[in-house]
Amino acid sequence: MSERQRVNRRRSTVGPYSGAEWELLAGLPGRVIVTAVQPGPGRPHRGVAAGLAGLDAVAAGRAFDSDLVRAVVAAIYARHDGTPSPAQLTDLVDVLAACRAAVRVLDRRADPADSAAYRQWVQSVAARVCRTVPAMVPGGALAPADRRFLDRLGGALGLR
Template sequence: MLAPEVPMSHSVAGEPSSAGRRAAPLTTAVYSAAEWDLLTSLPGRVIVAAAAPGPGRPHPGVDAGLAGLDAVAAGRAFDSDLVRAVVATIYARHDGAAGPGALPADVVDLFAACRVATRVLRRRADPADSAAYRQWVQSVAARVCRAATVGAPGLPPAPADRHLLDRLGGALGLC
């Protein structure tokens, strides 16, 4: 039995195809490994913080976490190379590890991480990509908070959620 023929692609110069090699997108090349880990772990940390029960809000339930995951996935369609590269990296993690940033953490630590990410983006990212990333991270939190409004879809976020979103927006430099 013959194996099916697989077409091979070669560049104009006759070099072998780059298929099968994982080249980092140009977007990621300007970040150190620690900076890239920060940018790719921040959306997960935001989901954890926004879906956590706290004073003034009951446990938001599974729907809130799922809304956060859906919001992260929506980043694949963003008109930002940076956001798409971050989402691709998040989905490319094949070892099942969520990464150190996805562990539950104090919101103060989350806000500090947001401020560091904002400084990194201001130094290294195109201004449009920086704004898109920061707005995307904020939208992840907003979708989680919206889904956490148990039994009252369409209502504004609870005061505790509004406070979280306002502080997150400040830490991301959006306010």
Template sequence: MLAPEVPMSHSVAGEPPSAGRRAAPLTTAVYSAAEWDLLTSLPGRVLVAATAPGPGRPERGVMAGLAGLDALAAGRVFDSDLVRAVVAAIYARHDGTPRTSERLTDLVDLLAACRAAVRVLHRRADPADSAAYRQWVQSIAARVCRAAPSPAGQPTSPADRRFLDRLGGALGLG
């Protein structure tokens, strides 16, 4: 027989939160509202940019978008409190308010947002959480690019490789 699952959310004093109310994860408490919005909107912006066709980049289909959504959802099981908190915040948004990730942005803006997120993570996040977040965000784009057909049977087109390289550089991974 399996033991019942016990919620891991506790107040700062170590006591369980009041019934019907979840305590905010300590992970999110160190970020300002603007910083948290940046961290929670960036994965969606990357997914949108990765699925958008561009010069030398193949037309994306439904399968590529689904691959990106699957990569985003995979963050729920990452060994990083930050990544799991970001995914939970993304899925908790249900009020119909337009989010940054729902607006198309150009690559220059996206790369600037990535560099800004890296600065926030450098100042506020545990190094392991920072690395996990940055790798997860890049994995979203990589899954989209791999899901799209490319010429000559290569895993990604040269333009997709350039996109992924620039994204990795902006995320401090390359």
């Protein structure tokens, strides 16, 4: 069985998502990584280490006790089979809107436990990126701008 067939079979076990809904759910973690890495007011440029931390956090989703999260991770890895993924905006406002849209999809289609696991996983991806050096302030605390970013993201994901 090919990887794409395994992903499609997994998709069928996690809910009846349309193609657009599935693309939203599978594309959101990557968009969050790119947005979290980007410098902004009070947020320094992080570099490769932060991007790798985000990818590591995505990969950690393979061990989650959620069919949805594991299926999304499998879909993300299956995307890298040479087929281009659609270009998506990574502006903070657009990513927050995508988070709110994902929450609406999850509210309609996902098991509540899978919904919570997915939203927490996406938040953990952003937190791993924000916790990479040099963004940390002395003492190991997050920079205030990173705390605001994570708070806004958590709000958009319905976690706050």
